Amino acid sequence: MRLTTRNPTFLRAGALAGALVLAGCTAGGSGGDTSEDGKVALTFLTFETPNLDAEYWDAAIERASAEVPGVTVKKLVSPSADRTGYAKQLDSTGQFPDMMIGLNPAGFAEAGKLAEWSDAELANYAQPEANTYDGKVYQLPYSTQATLVYYNKEAFARAGVDAPPRTYGELLDAAADLRAEGINPFVVGGGGKDTWADMFPLICTVATDIYKQTPDWLSQRNEGKVKFTDPAFVSAAQKVADLADEGYIDRAGLSRTYADTEQAFRDGKGAMYPMGTWFSASADTKKPGFETGVFAWPTDDGSAALPGVTGGGMSVSSQAADVELAKKWARAFMEDEKNLDAAVEADGLIIDIKGYSPPPGMGPVYRATVDAYEEALDADGVVNSFSQETGDGSLPPGLADKAAAGVQKLLSGSMTAEEFGEYMDSQWDKATR
């Protein structure tokens, strides 16, 4: 006390420093933010890819903001494609964004961090029940993305493969023919920070060998009825390991980032590129030096089993500065026709909004992609996409990353399919402990 009385300067300096420190520590999250012009300030978490660049996001934000006055949107960009992981980091520091796109709602939804979309708000969406959590929807299901095999038609012709394979046996034959011709059959990446990019072959084999027969396999795994060491899953993993062991998947790809992997396919470093439908847009707008075709990863008997996931849209924080306004803006962003056209053109999305038709000028690879998807849809052959599922019955948090890391070893030959199954079971137990 004497100190403060005799030397108030000390007190003032201390108080000032404390105030500055506390001000610096204050989270920059939502909580009733209002910008200087009286508009509600909302943060919006996006992510950038070679297809969805900064220019795309800025233009789309501007269009949505024009439709919903009274909102100032601050764009946040995830440092990598893993926007879900980044959202978790922001959440842990009290900066959970007000709006997010393409987030995996698992965890956030159950913890009450996301606002629920009502039936009325979902009225325009073709598959509103696509990814529900206990019957509730936390992400606008505005598009479907599927995994297909894009292929180099010239390489196929050089190897004497006349038509895309319709059965798994034909796929192996085509790979053998390509290899014999000195052409690397599959381009698969997953290096650097983009480990997820190595998942596509396994996504396909799990779809054809497990989800086709048992669509709720992951829900059963959650209930302990099935395990990753069961013969069905091991068999699906074995197919991937065999492709690598036969030399059909170039192990050099394991060091390539996602962008480098796409470039490798464009550069003709492989004939087949198992990838999400978003590649179709890129293949049309920045055409490789060859004609690109597309087919669904075949099942053993030739029936349809196409891995796809519907969702990908906006989620709104339940703690947003103005939840209703944020929802309004999010729907405006999602449902604006120009935004949808831009998303289709930039990212090859298959839009699930009623009454929407893609722009007439879409290229041949996109059209072939949509045809393959609709063919599978007609044959009731669209199944879940392993590690990309959302909603009830999806992988526990963190397990998709672990699966991708395991696939790296599977592809490099340093882990057998059985070991991969055991690894997945142990990781599941850890994730759900």
Place this chain on the structure above:
Amino acid sequence: MEIKTRRRVRPPAAAPPGTGAAAGGQRDVRAKRRPAPSRRARSRAGLRRFALFAAPGLLVYAALVLVPIGIAVGYGLTDKNPFDPPTEFVGLENFTDLSSDDEFRTALKNTVVITAIVTLATNAGGLAIALLLDRRGWLYNALRSVFFVPVVLSAVVVSVIWQTILVDDGLLNSMLRQVGVADPPGWLSDPGLALYTVSWVIAWQGLGFCVVIYLAGLQGIPQELHEAAAIDGCGPLMRFRHVTWPMLAPAVTINTVMSLIGGFKAYDQVQVLTNGGPGPGTTSTLAFHVVQTAFSGNHIGYASAMAAVMLAMVAAISVVALRLLQKREVSS
């Protein structure tokens, strides 16, 4: 020097009361108006001044370092998962679980390997380059700047540059193929090689710091010592062993401790170059594993326990290294 002088000069003894001398009376009045501060009062005043100047910095340090550390250690005693409330106190359970956690042990082993390689490589390389650059002339001055450039670059930028060089069909392997190596190594894709590749990149970036510290150390060695050793018949190697190396002891201490700490904190390069792969945990470090466990797996409590253990290890290793190396400084 000033303190000793003050101790010697004692204030004059006060005049006995009732002497009536004008001068003495004047001194007496002055003494009453401005009594010489006691040693205790001076100490208190010094403390106040110190507190005044130190308080802002201490507050910032406490808010940004000590409090977060305390919170993290506190979380380590809970099962905190932001997506699975409520958080419960679990005591030391997280810490005991760590002892049987294979992934944590792998991350610890990788961190030790990286730290050892980085410490040895940066010190050996840094000293060698510093010896070569310890000359006068514009070329040497320019080269010093060149070697320091990686230090000021972001670790992410450095990693992205090295990634383009080290990927399987990158610059390095293209060059190796040009000179006839048919199947060059998968620097980042071979599980047996990736950890050493990551270590190399970290060491490369840290090299410049060691060069600068060793150069400063070399330039602080009196030329007379070298001349005396030469007169005594010492050749270059003997002079290095008996003059240069002992006199560089403080620089060795700084570089070793900084490299140890830097190695233990390795994260950025792992994230960019390998994402902890290829394969589960192949190049995962403690810092990387902590972030993955916390923000991918949502196990904040468990990850905080890991972070607390990591902090304790870094602190312990730094203190031990500092003590050991400082002993060498004293004996030299």
